[in-house]
Amino acid sequence: MPRRFLQRYMPKPDTIRKQRSLRFMAPLIADPGLWLLTRRSVANAFSVGVFCAMLPIPFQMVVAALGARITRCNLALSVGLVWITNPLTMPLIFYGNYWIGTFILGAPVREAPSRISTRWIAEQMHDIMPPLIIGSLVTAVILAIVVNIGIRLIWRWHVSHNWKRRRQKRRQRRAQIEAEFDD
Numbered sequence: 807m808p809r810r811f812l813q814r815y816m817p818k819p820d821t822i823r824k825q826r827s828l829r830f831m832a833p834l835i836a837d838p839g840l841w842l843l844t845r846r847s848v849a850n851a852f853s854v855g856v857f858c859a860m861l862p863i864p865f866q867m868v869v870a871a872l873g874a875r876i877t878r879c880n881l882a883l884s885v886g887l888v889w890i891t892n893p894l895t896m897p898l899i900f901y902g903n904y905w906i907g908t909f910i911l912g913a914p915v916r917e918a919p920s921r922i923s924t925r926w927i928a929e930q931m932h933d934i935m936p937p938l939i940i941g942s943l944v945t946a947v948i949l950a951i952v953v954n955i956g957i958r959l960i961w962r963w964h965v966s967h968n969w970k971r972r973r974q975k976r977r978q979r980r981a982q983i984e985a986e987f988d989d
Contacts, residue, residue, distance in 0.1 A: 840874060840881040849957040850879035853950040855887025860946035862900055862938055866891070900938065907941025 839847075854873040858866045866888045874884040891899050908915045916933060919926055927934070 837875075839878055843880060845958055845961040847878070847880045848883060848961065849954045850877050851881075851883035852887060852957050853877075853954040854879055854884040856890065856953045857946045857950040858884070859888045859890040860899070860903065860942050860949060862903070862942050900942070903941035903945050904934065904938045905941065906945055907937030907939065910940055910944060911937050913937055 851874060854877055855870055858870040858873060861869070863869065867885050870884045870888045871881060873879075874881040905915060907913075913933075913936075916930055
């Protein structure tokens, strides 16, 4: 991953510390290790963020922040990636998790009525929750592992690609200098 690209869009720790609404989190935000952009910290932040995003729980951002603190990964990335499950994507993602859970448990998939209401959800909660939780946990673990490996591979490829480009530029410069001396 290009470090400069990530740094361009990442919030600065000082900017966040100065916000009144986040002052209670000053000890958490003050740790410079939570703002590093290394291959390990970014890959682990993606894992934490994607894992928390797949969980059907409230306060996913708080859980992601605590996960970033425990795993010593990039705080801003892990918290920001929770927004994979936003109000537009959440129904599809959680339905997919529910479907995976029913497949794992061998339970029948509940058909949704033509009009979903909170009453219907409350009545079906007993049947919906076990497959949703199992499916969400399985999806979260698998996606966290795949994303971590993927980010590490992409980062490694990017670094080796840059080294090859630099090596080619050095060879071209050497060839130009030798050509100038030969003339």
